[in-house]
Amino acid sequence: MSLNKSKIESNIFKHNNKTIALLCLLIKFDFIHSFPAILISMIL
Numbered sequence: 001m002s003l004n005k006s007k008i009e010s011n012i013f014k015h016n017n018k019t020i021a022l023l024c025l026l027i028k029f030d031f032i033h034s035f036p037a038i039l040i041s042m043i044l
Helices: 002-029 031-043
Strands: none
C-alpha cells in the first residue's frame, strides 16, 4: 500500500515538477511579481 502511495506521489511530483521549479525561480526573483503566477497555477 505504501508503495502504491509512493508511486502516485511520484507521478504527481513529475507532473508538477516544471511548474514548481518555475514558481521557485519567480519567488526568488520577486515574490510580489510571482504571486499572480502562483494564483494561476492553483487555478490550473
